[in-house]
Amino acid sequence: MSVPSFLALEHHQIFAYVNAGSVALPVYDYILTFDREIELVWAADWNLTKLLFFIARYSVFADVTLALYHxxxxxxxxxxxxxxxxxxxxLLLWGIAVAELILIVRTWAIWSRDKRVGLGLLGALAVIWAVSSFCLNWYLSGVTVKSMVTIAPPLTGCLITGGNDVLLAFFVLLMGFESAVLGLTAAKMAQMLINLRSIARGTAPPVVRSLYRDGILFYVYLFAVAAANLVVLLVVSRDFADLLVTPQRVLHSLLSARLLLNLREASMRSVRVGSDSILTGEPQTSDVEQSGIRMTAANWSRCAALLSVDDGAWVDGGGAACHQPDGRDDDSQGHAHECNV
Incomplete structure (x- = not known):
């Protein structure tokens, strides 16, 4: 049995350090945000988005633990x-897919739940992940995995050698998809800013700012990590083809969960009513005036609560009034206003 080279052992240690750091990051984030999760998410009605939140939030612990173990x-x-x-x-591949689904829901929401946007993004994600699954299977068929205990004791873990450049396709496809979603977000944000100029004292409410700010910043971060993966694969060494995949998976989980938590928190600040109106969507009768835009608290909770996307509410983008489920416009000041959530 051949003894691994010094370079291979050095690469093995680098992977171990990166995976150890990837385990620490979600634990630290969980400690920081667990109280917010209890307050903002646990009491909410169950729906698809809440389910995706919990899958993205907690599956990452299993993924990074297994990555560290091997x-x-x-x-x-x-x-x-x-x-x-x-x-x-x-697990890493499909964990990233779940986080992307959450970000698709956010993009679909700010585009007024436009079926063309929603179906287009879902279709693109399905095609990308089908191709990515094929590429990953091809990559795995070309690697050799050996136990360090049997070839270089007292070292532990598994040594991965071989492989090919097929993961390049996954990183390129992911960057292209995230660039498209970023473009959709930026286009809707520009449209919102243009419309706000026509509103007296018009400033975007906290929930709208949270949607656009977090969406754009988070996509920039995720794009940067995907680009770093690409650079490592092309410039450094093929041995490091999957070096940053685990951190990439962790960031997808953390950022998608943070996006939803920030949105829920912003929606509660936007409406001066009890937490039940945000977390359960129960009708409230009090009114709120935010940035020159007057609408009922119940309407804000319908427009703002992204975790309650199954409640049947919808909003009309491009500066139109927020609509209530009964079809009445709540626009007591006569202004067009945008909720775009």
């Missing part, structure tokens, strides 16, 4: 090493 665990079998590496790769 790099640092005491594994004495090459077969177990191969199984854990392949399982980790598939």
């Amino acid at each position: 790099r640092m665990g005491y594994i004495i079998s090459d077969g177990i090493c191969t199984t854990t590496y392949q399982a980790t790769a598939w």
Whole structure:
């Protein structure tokens, strides 16, 4: 049995350090945001978005733990090493997909739940992940996974060698998709700013600012990580083809969960009513005036509560009034206003 080179051992240690850091990050974020999760999410009615939130929020712990185990665990079998590496790769890929679904829901919401936007983004994501699954299967078929315990004791974990450049396609496709979503967000944001200029004292309410600010910033961060993966693969070494995939998975989980938490918090600030109107969507009769825009609290909760996307409310983009489910416009000041949530 051949002894791995010094360079291979050095690469193995780098992967172990990166995976260890990837485990620490979601734990730290969880400690910081757990109280907000209890307050803003737990009491909300169950729907698709809330389910996606919990999957994205908690599945990352299993993913990064398994990734750390196959790099640092005491594994004495090459077969177990191969199984854990392949399982980790598939979990990371589909964990990113769940986070992208949350971001698609946000983009669909700011585009007034336009069916063309929603179906277009879902279709694009389905095609990209089908191609990515094919590429990942091809990549995994070309790697060799060995137990470090059997070839270089007392080192632990699994040594991965070989592979190819097919992961390049995944990173390029992901960057292209996220660029398209960023473009949709920026276009709607520009439209909103133009319309706000025609409103007296018009400033975007907190929930609208949260949607656009977080959406654009988070996509910039995710695009940067995908670009870094691409640079590492093309410039550094093929051995590092998946070096930043685990951090990329962690960031997708953290940022998508933060986006929803920030949105829920902003929606509560936008309406001066009890938390029930935001978390449960129950009708309220009090009115609120925010930035020269007057509408009922119940209407704001319908427009703002992204976690309650199944309640049947919808908004009309491009500066039109927010509509209530019964079709009445709540525009007591005679202004057109945009809710775009």
